[in-house]
Amino acid sequence: MKQPDAGPPPVLALKDVSKSFGAVRALQDVSLQLYPGEAHALAGENGAGKSTLIKTLAGVHRPDTGQVLLDGATVEFHGPADARDAGIAVIYQEPTLFPDLSIAENIFMGRQPRRSLGRIDRRAVHAATAALMARLGVDLDPGRPARGLSIADQQIVEIAKALSFDARVLIMDEPTAALTGGETARLFSVVEALRAEGAAVLFISHRLEEIFRLCQRVTTLRDGRWISSEPLDGLSEDDLVRRMVGRDLDELYPKQQARIGDTALSVRRLTREGVFRDVSFDVRRGEIVALAGLVGAGRSEVVQAVFGVDRFDAGEVHVDGRALPAGSPTAAMDAGIALVPEDRRQRGLVMDMSIERNIGLTGLGRLGRGGLVRRSLERGRAADWAVRLQLKYNRLSDSVGVLSGGNQQKVVLAKWLATEPSVLIVDEPTRGIDVGTKAEVHRLLSGLAAEGLAVLMVSSDLPEVLGMADRVLVMHEGRLVAEIPRAEATEETVMAAATGRTAEEKAA
Amino acid sequence: VTLAGCSGTTKDSAAKDSTGSVAKASANPDAALKKDLKLAFLPKQINNPYEKIVDEAGIEAAKEFGGTGKEVGPSDASASSQVSYINTLIQQRQDAILIAANDPNAVCTPLKTAMKQDIKVVAYDSDTAKDCRQLFINQASSEEIGRSQVRNIAEQLGHKGEIAILSATQNATNQNTWIEFMKDELKKPEYKDMKLVKVAYGDDDDQKSFQETQGLLKAYPNLKGIISPTTVGIAAAARYISSSSYKGKVVVKGLGTPNQMRKYVKDGTVEQFALWNPKDLGYLGAYAAAALASGQITGTEGEKFKAGRLGEYTIGKDGEIILGPPTVFDKSNIDQFDF
């Protein structure tokens, strides 16, 4: 493929870069050019090497072979600071904030405006942060500590940080994974403005329509290898998926019809002061129930209370007709509940532990006799599920920390499916997962439901909700405001309930 | 308490089955001091300056009679850390072990093992239990030390007023013995106007002793005198008083080394204090150990031996040998001493 001759030279480029981690070849002879004023997308399945490529550009990793070129000249970044000084701003896949410091300090750390004698000008820091927040159209107090921010808010701080550089190159690794539609739109308009000013943009997302919306060119990676670089004009989503996956994609929402059985999970008048109140619902065998709502509506906290990792102040949870003691995840597991949590890095996995041990962690009592663990059983359990979920890994004894985000998510799923639950609760099960795997996860959930499992799915992905759920429960500001059967569930009905419009209209 | 009555091993039932001590050989007072005797000094703590003086004098003395001496020991003064050193000394087949015990009982088992293997054991400075050593070189009679402290301070205070004691650790054996005698002395009628208000513990730590002194003076505004029968304590007390508004109002007495106390004697904070000559203590210890190892003595009361330049000593009750009366230091004589 040929570059337009008239265009300016690339600001930043990779030439024949390879990078290995031990035996894993994350990147092999990959090249990439970023042009000023152009938004470039990077596409690929989980583990294709996208984040590794970005970290190479950002000076976090040094390439084993190949070069990084800045304005056409070879550069060697010795650390993130070098890349930053060269005008490269990066939003990493996982938010990297200082939890104890204020949002303003997080954004300007190491670059605070200064007064005489090198003293920090606090007022200027606050003002600049407030300005950034206004530009992104969010209402976050610059003086608030980052600890306790929701993942979406954390991501927004990351974006603000990257914007504050006024960088020549803006690199974003799945910045929208946790954002709402409104926030995403706002981000895109800001990025558009930057691009218009001549900045080069590199953008990663598993949401293909975002790629088409924002970008002009796309580079596709598969298993660490460069597949193609081409203009998006004239490319269809299916073309792109084919390049990523190497085959045609199956249906994204393979919903199977299942026989709906008895009530498996029944939640009555569940209340946690200040968080959610009076939440009642049932989930029956063979059914997939989606819990929808705006980010921060309290969905995660409801399911965490059901599973017992959070306490609740009032209400009851019944599994198969038997009441669960409050605040005991162990009891919930014994009763057959499994919870795939939202934050896989903090709560879903022990990152330093091996794949097999992570999968074994939920079945320590069952992997041997008398409290002992038999390694063969542990390994067998892990190997079995790795195959069933098509996990991409090197060795089962590798730590899960080295897996790509999507494969990590599969390990979390494996760890919980291995407990053979009767009620499976999944919180944002496909966040950060590529389309191919997403379809697999959906098929899996659907299949499990067909086998008689009761599935409760918290999701912010509306098409996923509509495509998969038999019933949609909608939460708004800590209350369950609507229950919509599959037949009536549309974007409009769910959105209306989630934003509280129905309730307000009725009151009016 | 009555629980104990029913069954099991109690204090009373155990007392009956305690084992006897090591049988003693007979002495030959005329035997010559053996050559090449190996003596090991085991101080309370290796970096205690006072103990260092004692032990070095002992090592010097060993050279006088053709033996060798060495000092080994733990860097902390805990009750038990001496035990492992005793064990290694046994392995090294020393002829005699001289020990300043941190705890009279904790060192007993290994010391008994040593004696069984014909290694002589001499305690100095701070005694072990009586059946765990053959001799104890006491720097001065404990009773004399205790009572004289009270006598001295009473004289200086005109037999009136509140006093306090600043001791070392709560468990220091020699300190506690002296303090018992002090309390006993204070019961006599001539001290009826004096009152011991508190025994404080400075743990032989400069900083702690310093702060304890402060506290005493704060808590007892009428305090007239402090007795500190430990070298660290008296120096700390003197240093605090010399630099505070209490200077000249509170009397400090006790046991200290001249080098530590010179400044405070000269600036008038302390009128006088006492101590035996630590060099003589080490010297006598070395000769006593040699006499034991050469068979001149066995540790029985009444036996006599020659201790080089110090002359002849007689073994007292319970194998105790007393070095002699302590020296009293004051402005007039302090410059003649350097230790």
Add this chain to the structure above:
Amino acid sequence: MSPLAKLLRWDSVVGALLVAVFLVGTGTTDGFADTANLSAALNDIAEVALIALPMTLLVVAGQVDLSVASMLGLSSALAGSLWDAGWAFELIVPVCLLVGALGGLLNGWLVTRVGLPSLAVTIGTLALFRGLASVVLGTKAVADFPESYAQWATYTQTVPGTFIPYPVALFAVLAVVAAVVLHGAGFGRSLFAIGAQEDAAYFAGIRVKRIKLALFVVSGTVASFAGIVYTLRYGSARADNGFGLELVVIASVLLGGIDFDGGKGTLGGAVAGVLLVGLLRNLLTLNDVSSEIQVVVTGVLLIASVLTPRLVAVLTERRHRRAATEPVP
């Protein structure tokens, strides 16, 4: 993990050092390999070794208990004062163990229920327990413990047919139990998970708080048992018994390659660390190496224990990178 890396793991290195110390000692120093010397040397670290076992589990779970030496002192003081009051020894032991368990419960409660960091909590109880010890016994030192029990604790009596004193034999048995618990049982897996990432362990249904609480209770109980061994072994109950021993225990455990941040380490490494400190000390003392130098050696070993694996990692990384840059055939 490559075989080389496994070989160069610090716990294996400590094991090798231990063997080396033994061989060098036997070859160069009279009396070192003497059974009497070995029994004495081993018995000298009996309490440290005993306490090191629960400490290893705690550190793997990301916790630490600095109050162990004070608990040892409290148990010793309590045993002394009860004995003095005429209690039967057979009754004193369970009472002391109970007090140890209660002390551990206090630590555990403050850590799990109040949510305080264990380092801070146990610095506090370090002072508290030691203070209670001196309240219980004051300046007294109780010495006349029953011969039959005292004999059991000293090296003069060994397990028949061996040179191993009873406290050390007991330690050996407990070490095997601890090793099985840590490396073979689900409980051990939970400890590693808690130490590495507590949230994730909690979300996997592991009873984090209960496990931590249990560990502190065990730690307190073992420490108070060590207090009884100590009392009998030295035949002396005093309030300041075992003062400062906590740092020795922690140093030994860390020397064995247990990661202070939790989630990593092997029990074998910890045991090797404890034995290495004990035997090396004995060997140096036999050779009249002064205690100043011994202190320095301990320090240097500790630093080496963390620096060496790090260096090995850097070196293997380099080799990998070099291997990667070479063209694939």
Add this chain to the structure above:
Amino acid sequence: MTTALDKPPAHAAPARTGDARTLVDAVFRAREAAIGGALVLLVLGTWIANPAFLDSQGVKDLLLNASILVLLAVGQSVVVVTRNIDLSVGSVVGLTAFTCGDFVSGSSHGPVVTMLLGIAVGALCGLVSGALVSLGKVPALVVTLGMLYVLQGVDYALAEGGQINAVNLPEAVLSLGSGSVLGIPYLPLIAALVLAATAYYLRTYRSGRELYAIGSSPEAARLAGIPIRRRVLAAYVFSGAVAGLAGALWLARFGTVVAGAATGWELTVVSAVVVGGVAITGGTGSVWGAALGALLLTTISGALVVLKVDPFWEQAITGALLILAITADRVVQVRTTNALRKRSRR
């Protein structure tokens, strides 16, 4: 097309800026206020029981006693905010007190030389610890525990069982420990100076803020391009230098110094820091808090003596109060965080 659910329009959210700001400040002020309050109560209570506690000599003693611990706590907190720890401070104090004493004994060197020497020796020790921790990337607790032993051994070896006696020290050096300007003794003056300068630096300089950032999240700090190694190294050198200064002051104050002075102080210093609200996990807390913690600890032991508490009970009470202090601090912290979360909800 994938459409994520949208947030309600912005106008629905009330302005919560001012609200949250005061709360954040409240969280941090609450910690220091709680310790300060406890301190005031303790001092007042003791004063009522025994007025001599606060006479001019009493106040002087209170300040003098706290000075050295305050200094050490300030140095330690700078290390602790970076999520590291320096257990070797006790040994550094012992070593510098002895070397300084040895150097100035029998000479006519003044206090300035003594302090500079102390700072230099301390900084050197800090440099070694810091280099091992930051360049070797190894756990600080283990390294500094090792350094504790190494420096202690060096101290003993240098001393050879000897000691420094007040009589040999130059009068000028000793007067550093006992003299005063305008009625305020030198020691607390120096400690306050170091404290204020450190607090100002940590608050208003980029490198100071970066120390907090490193402690809060090392990974994020790396990605933000903060020179972690250099900063951590500097923190250790600072802590060492301050401990060295403390060693010199120790010499001036006590006059008599044996090897192994200040052994065991490391845990006291860490307690002071923890009581003062500097989280052992890094990233939060202020040197003011740490200094208050140090003041509280020394005042407790001072007050117990003045209150004529049985010496056998002293330590037990100190321990109990310590636990009480951190528990109270924790409760306050949890309450305010909860309030923060509840109020930031719409």
